[in-house]
Amino acid sequence: MMNETRERGLEFFSDVLGKDAGDMMRQAVEQDGFSSTLGQIAVDFAFGSVWTRPGLERKHRSLVVIAILIATRQTAELKNHFRIGLANGLTRTELEEAVIQSIPYLGLPACTQASSALIEVLRERGIDTQSKTTEERGLV
Structure with a gap:
């Protein structure tokens, strides 16, 4: 089960790069391994935490x-x-x-x-x- 931050990040990713890219990223972060870990960090931190903050459009x-x-x-x-x-x-x-x-x-x-x-x-x-x-x- 994904946490709220990851869901926000995946939603943002799909919103700006399209559903297909979002689906690919979702699959990538749900797998195990090094590249999956990098994707999880990007989705959770960059997209789920930083990009979705209030304060800047x-x-x-x-x-x-x-x-x-x-x-x-x-x-x-x-x-x-x-x-x-x-x-x-x-x-x-x-x-x-x-x-x-x-x-x-x-x-x-x-x-x-x-x-x-x-x-x-x-x-x-x-x-x-x-x-x-x-x-x-x-x-x-």
Whole structure:
């Protein structure tokens, strides 16, 4: 039987990444083993305890996480959080501006990686099919 925090975390996860992703995460945390333990920690702590706290709207929490992930160059996780940001109500323009706002503080290399990640997510969502990543433009 799952505790209330885990249920909140799984509900949040399904809400922002979709029912299929939520079902996959539920199955993952119900299993035994190392990867299951990591999933349990993520669901219980990050999603069930921190993301569901009062005090900040979800879209504002998304902006904070996105900025942290740009700074730490966690591109794969950044893509997930661009998806979560869209689900939490952030617009394409707000996501683009978050990347641009980061340039003076984090530098172009980190923000170029972030812009490529954002373009890929916008493309997969059908929001932007025209923009090209830095790699696609042959700039790196």
